[in-house]
Structures are given as C-alpha cells and as structure tokens.
Amino acid sequence: MSIDSTVKGNWFSRIAHPGQFASWTRPVVLPMAIVTALLFAIAFWMAFFVSPAASENVGTTLRILYIHVPNAWLSQFVYAVMAASALGTLVWRHPMADVSMKAAAPLGATFTALALFTGSLWGRPTWGTYWEWDGRMTSTLVLLFIYLGIVALWRAFDDQLRAARIVAIFTLVGALNIPIVKFSVDWWSSLHQPTSVLRPDGPRMPANILTPLLVMTLAFTTLFLLLHLVRMRTEIRRRRLYTLERNRAAALEQRA
Amino acid sequence: MIDLGPHAIFIVWAYLGVAVVVAAAIAHTILDRMRVEKRLSILEAQGLRRRSDRPTSRPEGPAA
Numbered sequence: 001m002s003i004d005s006t007v008k009g010n011w012f013s014r015i016a017h018p019g020q021f022a023s024w025t026r027p028v029v030l031p032m033a034i035v036t037a038l039l040f041a042i043a044f045w046m047a048f049f050v051s052p053a054a055s056e057n058v059g060t061t062l063r064i065l066y067i068h069v070p071n072a073w074l075s076q077f078v079y080a081v082m083a084a085s086a087l088g089t090l091v092w093r094h095p096m097a098d099v100s101m102k103a104a105a106p107l108g109a110t111f112t113a114l115a116l117f118t119g120s121l122w123g124r125p126t127w128g129t130y131w132e133w134d135g136r137m138t139s140t141l142v143l144l145f146i147y148l149g150i151v152a153l154w155r156a157f158d159d160q161l162r163a164a165r166i167v168a169i170f171t172l173v174g175a176l177n178i179p180i181v182k183f184s185v186d187w188w189s190s191l192h193q194p195t196s197v198l199r200p201d202g203p204r205m206p207a208n209i210l211t212p213l214l215v216m217t218l219a220f221t222t223l224f225l226l227l228h229l230v231r232m233r234t235e236i237r238r239r240r241l242y243t244l245e246r247n248r249a250a251a252l253e254q255r256a
Numbered sequence: 257m258i259d260l261g262p263h264a265i266f267i268v269w270a271y272l273g274v275a276v277v278v279a280a281a282i283a284h285t286i287l288d289r290m291r292v293e294k295r296l297s298i299l300e301a302q303g304l305r306r307r308s309d310r311p312t313s314r315p316e317g318p319a320a
C-alpha cells in the first residue's frame with residue numbers, strides 16, 4: 001500500500017487547499033475584473049440617466065443612496081464573511097480560513113469608512129447635520145473600530161497561526177455588533193428610515209430607484225469579491241515568502 | 257451636464273470620495289501583489305526553496 005499525497009476529500013477541501021486555490025482562481029481574476037467594470041458602468045449609467053433626479057423623502061440627494069447603501073451593505077457582509085472564516089479557523093483550523101479573514105479585514109474597514117463618509121454627506125442636506133449619535137451611526141462607527149482593531153491585531157503578531165486564533169475569537173465576539181447595526185433602526189428611535197429593501201412584504205421603493213440600487217450593490221459586491229480573491233492569493237504568496245525568508249535566515253545562522 | 261439640483265456639492269463630494277478610496281484600495285491590492293511577487297522572485301532566483309518544494313530522495317516502495 002502506498003501513501004497518496006494528492007489532495008482528497010470533498011470538493012470544498014479540494015478547492016480550499018492553498019495550492020489548489022491559487023491554481024483554480026488564477027483564470028477567474030480577469031473575467032471577474034471585466035464583469036465588475038461592466039457592472040459599474042451599467043450602475044452609474046442607471047444612477048444618472050435612468051433614476052429619477054429626486055424622490056419624495058430625500059429630494060435631490062437621492063443619488064447619494066446609490067453609493068451609500070452598497071457600502072453600508074458591504075460593511076456588514078464583509079464582517080459576515082470574516083465571522084464565517086473565523087469559524088473555519090477555530091473549528092476546522094483551515095489555513096484558507098485564516099487567509100480569508102486577513103484579506104477581508106482592510107476591505108471591510110474601507111467599505112465601513114465609506115458608508116460613514118457618504119452617510120455623513122447625505123445627512124447634512126436631509127437632516128441638517130453631518131453626524132448624530134443615533135443607534136445606526138454609532139454602531140457603524142463601533143464596527144469601523146472593530147475592523148481597525150482586527151487589522152492592528154494581525155500586524156501585532158509575527159506568528160500568523162497564533163494571530164489567526166486570537167483574531168478569530170475577537171471577530172466572533174465583535175459579530176455581536178452586527179445585529180445591533182442591522183436592527184438599531186427598529187429598536188431605537190433614529191433619524192434613519194426603517195428597512196426599506198429587505199422586508200418581508202417586499203421593497204418599499206419604486207422600480208426605477210430599486211433597480212439602479214440593486215445593480216450598484218451587485219457591482220460593489222463583485223468588487224469586494226474580486227479584491228478579496230486577489231488579496232487571498234497575495235496572502236498565500238506572502239506566507240511562502242516568509243517561509244523562504246525564515247529558511248534563508250536559518251541558513252545564514254548555520255553558516256555563521 | 258446633468259443637473260444635480262441644489263445639493264449638487266454633497267453628491268459630487270460623495271461620489272468623488274468613494275471613487276478616490278476605491279481606486280486607492282484597488283491600487284494597494286495590485287501594488288501589494290507586485291511587491292510580494294518581486295521579493296519572492298529575488299529569493300527564488302537565489303535558489304531558495306521550501307522543504308515541501310524539494311524533491312524527496314526517499315525511494316518509492318511498499319509502505320511499512
């Protein structure tokens with residue numbers, strides 16, 4: 001009986017093996033980049049030429065909706081990806097789960113910062129203020145700090161395997177903030193309007209506003225998936241680089 | 257020119273801010289990749305390999 005070193009197991013184990021992952025994702029990057037660019041082109045065309053110039057509740061600032069909502073959605077979606085990856089790290093100790101967590105954190109921080117920035121600019125003409133300490137805005141600011149804390153934690157450790165376990169625990173604890181962000185507008189009185197897209201009785205906005213919003217959200221989500229994929233591929237190579245640098249340092253030490 | 261209404265300045269700043277930050281995130285992703293690849297190619301050109309990359313010298317045969 002011989003030992004077979006090829007990657008076996010279910011399909012997930014095969015595609016998630018670092019070497020296999022780097023191999024199957026290589027031809028995916030360029031088509032994904034083209035699809036993302038096309039989606040953005042369509043979304044911007046719809047936002048400026050299909051959408052009405054104003055709506056009843058937000059007036060002529062309607063067009064900020066098309067970039068604020070996708071970034072707000074991604075601020076939570078990216079965290080969900082990180083929380084799922086954190087489970088992968090703690091339960092299955094899968095190396096690609098570590099890589100996914102690390103690659104997603106700076107992107108999550110970026111989209112959360114953009115959600116706050118666009119929300120603030122939207123707040124001034126609609127509510128008369130750039131900032132209000134209401135539940136949604138405060139919990140989103142806390143989310144940004146959690147993302148920044150996670151990025152800092154990754155950088156604080158030389159041993160990335162040890163960092164992954166600590167970051168995974170921190171990520172899962174921080175996930176408690178996500179339902180607060182999501183339901184804050186229902187739990188507390190807020191300047192924000194209640195949920196108007198993902199509702200049990202269907203979206204509460206006309207099709208000529210909803211369609212550009214959904215296309216823009218899809219474009220931003222595809223952009224995140226693309227950047228996440230490329231950053232994961234880079235992280236796999238970076239770990240190879242660190243191994244080689246350690247080997248070189250050990251060889252130099254032996255010679256000395 | 258599209259008429260953005262009386263609050264055009266807020267719309268322009270919002271779109272401009274998002275465009276700049278997204279462009280920076282894309283640029284950082286690409287530059288980081290290039291930097292890692294460059295450092296890796298230098299080390300690999302020096303003949304450095306991971307242990308798992310080296311061919312095993314153990315002869316094939318029935319496992320014990």
